[in-house]
Amino acid sequence: xxxxxxxxxxxxxxxxxxxxxxxxxxxxxxxxxxxxxxxxxxxxxxxxxxxxxxxxxxxxxxxxxxxxxxxxxxxxxxxxxxxxxxxxxxxxxxxxxxxxxxxxxxxxxxxxxxxxxxxxxxxxxxxxxxxxxxxxxxxxxxxxxxxxxxxxxxxxxxxxxxxxxxxxxxxxxxxxxxxxxxxxxxxxxxxxxxxxxxxxxxxxxxxxxxxxxxxxxxxxxxxxxxxxxxxxxxxxxxxxxxxxxxxxxxxxxxxxxxxxxxxxx
Amino acid sequence: xxxxxxxxxxxxxxxxxxxxxxxxxxxxxxxxxxxxxxxxxxxxxxxxxxxxxxxxxxxxxxxxxxxxxxxxxxxxxxxxxxxxxxxxxxxxxxxxxxxxxxxxxxxxxxxxxxxxxxxxxxxxxxxxxxxxxxxxxxxxxxxxxxxxxxxxxxxxxxxxxxxxxxxxxxxxxxxxxxxxxxxxxxxxxxxxxxxxxxxxxxxxxxxxxxxxxxxxxxxxxxxxxxxxxxxxxxxxxxxxxxxxxxxxxxxxxxxxxxxxxxxxxxxxxxxxxxxxxxxxxxxxxxxxxxxxxxxxxxxxxxxx
Numbered sequence: 001x002x003x004x005x006x007x008x009x010x011x012x013x014x015x016x017x018x019x020x021x022x023x024x025x026x027x028x029x030x031x032x033x034x035x036x037x038x039x040x041x042x043x044x045x046x047x048x049x050x051x052x053x054x055x056x057x058x059x060x061x062x063x064x065x066x067x068x069x070x071x072x073x074x075x076x077x078x079x080x081x082x083x084x085x086x087x088x089x090x091x092x093x094x095x096x097x098x099x100x101x102x103x104x105x106x107x108x109x110x111x112x113x114x115x116x117x118x119x120x121x122x123x124x125x126x127x128x129x130x131x132x133x134x135x136x137x138x139x140x141x142x143x144x145x146x147x148x149x150x151x152x153x154x155x156x157x158x159x160x161x162x163x164x165x166x167x168x169x170x171x172x173x174x175x176x177x178x179x180x181x182x183x184x185x186x187x188x189x190x191x192x193x194x195x196x197x198x199x200x201x202x203x204x205x206x207x208x209x210x211x212x213x214x215x216x217x218x219x220x221x222x223x224x225x226x227x228x229x230x231x232x233x234x235x236x237x238x239x240x241x242x243x244x245x246x247x248x249x250x251x252x253x254x255x256x257x258x259x260x261x262x263x264x265x
Numbered sequence: 266x267x268x269x270x271x272x273x274x275x276x277x278x279x280x281x282x283x284x285x286x287x288x289x290x291x292x293x294x295x296x297x298x299x300x301x302x303x304x305x306x307x308x309x310x311x312x313x314x315x316x317x318x319x320x321x322x323x324x325x326x327x328x329x330x331x332x333x334x335x336x337x338x339x340x341x342x343x344x345x346x347x348x349x350x351x352x353x354x355x356x357x358x359x360x361x362x363x364x365x366x367x368x369x370x371x372x373x374x375x376x377x378x379x380x381x382x383x384x385x386x387x388x389x390x391x392x393x394x395x396x397x398x399x400x401x402x403x404x405x406x407x408x409x410x411x412x413x414x415x416x417x418x419x420x421x422x423x424x425x426x427x428x429x430x431x432x433x434x435x436x437x438x439x440x441x442x443x444x445x446x447x448x449x450x451x452x453x454x455x456x457x458x459x460x461x462x463x464x465x466x467x468x469x470x471x472x473x474x475x476x477x478x479x480x481x482x483x484x485x486x487x488x489x490x491x492x493x494x495x496x497x498x499x500x501x502x503x504x505x506x507x508x509x510x511x512x513x514x515x516x517x518x519x520x521x522x523x524x525x526x527x528x529x530x531x532x533x534x535x536x537x538x539x540x541x542x543x544x545x546x547x548x549x550x551x552x553x554x555x556x557x558x559x560x561x562x563x564x565x566x567x568x569x
Binding site: 025027032045088104108116117118207208213225248 | 292293294295296297298299300302303304306307308310311312313314315317318321370373374377378381388392393394396397399400401402403404405407408409410411412414416417418421422448451452455505506508509510511512516526529533539542543546549550553557
């Protein structure tokens with residue numbers, strides 16, 4: 001028999017535990033964002049702000065701004081490539097029967113189960129063996145390797161039987177394959193495509209080890225921040241980190257909104 | 266199913282060559298056509314580079330730092346040197362600690378979100394639980410450094426409360442690395458365990474209670490076994506991401522106990538020894554593959 005008192009104690013402990021978990025999870029982010037508004041020279045207590053001087057310093061730092069630009073280009077290109085190839089593969093898998101399908105699907109999915117270090121190392125060794133110089137384009141290639149399986153999985157999950165009937169109807173009415181693909185399939189799963197794009201974008205935008213191994217002079221934002229860390233604790237890093245966080249959260253909220261709308265409709 | 270079968274199918278279709286068979290063939294070829302760019306991308310930019318890397322790992326550098334003759338020298342050197350084996354052991358131990366702690370801490374948290382929070386607030390509760398996931402990967406470890414440093418928030422608070430006189434040395438040791446990892450992987454495991462728990466009907470556990478089981482016994486014998494796939498997926502992702510991570514130990518861990526990815530990066534940056542770095546990366550991958558084989562049974566049950 002459980003009395004009301006012990007039950008209340010039980011739920012107090014449960015809610016207390018959850019509150020502790022949230023506190024633990026949010027502690028570093030809260031410290032990061034708070035001390036990005038630090039007025040003094042070090043991102044440690046006591047806090048004397050708020051001040052925007054470190055944001056101004058971050059936006060005036062040409063390495064950070066260049067890194068931001070490079071990251072943006074790499075993320076846009078690699079996400080676009082990931083979504084297009086991932087979608088086409090998902091469409092082929094969902095709508096057609098052909099020999100070797102499970103094996104090919106396993107090949108596409110495999111990069112999801114290896115560490116980024118292996119992908120980055122492979123590209124580094126292969127590029128140096130074949131005489132290619134390090135550069136951002138290798139990073140784009142590597143990011144497609146890690147993100148395309150994800151885009152494939154998202155699209156594959158959304159290509160259900162329901163759309164198949166609409167596609168068949170369009171075909172019966174005389175539409176060509178390409179036309180069905182572009183005017184029926186793509187618009188129907190557009191939310192999934194956009195969600196996949198945004199997810200790939202945030203992952204590419206944030207990826208460190210592949211970019212670190214395969215670039216020299218033009219580097220991405222995480223690599224710039226990495227080199228800033230050698231100087232120790234620095235509020236500029238807080239400002240840059242907080243800004244990236246905000247950027248990613250906006251993207252993720254957009255994804256959530258899109259997927260939620262899709263689920264309701 | 267290999268290439269052989271594909272060719273047989275195509276050949277037999279051409280021989281029979283009825284219009285229906287030709288149409289079927291066209292549909293099949295079209296399917297392959299859609300899949301080709303993705304498959305080629307993975308083959309050319311993942312499988313081939315990893316194969317080249319594997320080849321490199323059997324070409325140990327000679328005394329002049331040039332690629333030498335084919336041999337297993339780098340692998341023998343790896344298993345003969347205490348420092349290398351020690352780093353592998355550190356990586357395995359750290360990963361094991363991180364997997365255990367983050368599953369154990371995340372489970373009650375995910376359970377709380379799935380069973381205590383009202384359904385319409387669950388998505389928000391979950392989104393909040395994984396929000397710091399989206400801070401930049403490099404910045405996340407740096408943020409822990411801010412909290413843990415001798416003048417950082419934790420020491421400052423403890424000193425203001427007069428609980429300590431001298432700052433505690435919290436950063437730059439293996440425990441700081443573990444803390445940084447556990448922070449990240451609690452979020453990941455909460456996500457996978459929650460995704461599994463919401464698929465389990467709470468009535469199963471209630472039925473067990475109706476049949477005389479205590480609340481705890483019902484949980485242990487019904488809900489927990491059903492949620493093993495969620496735990497397994499989270500644990501496997503943790504292993505993959507944790508054992509190959511260079512950033513967290515490099516920022517938080519100090520230089521006394523190195524992990525294997527740090528040694529790999531040292532081979533690349535300081536020793537300029539790509540073959541040795543390749544051999545080490547492959548050894549790391551073999552460890553992950555062994556973990557996968559050990560956990561395969563439960564991973565296959567997962568439908569997330």
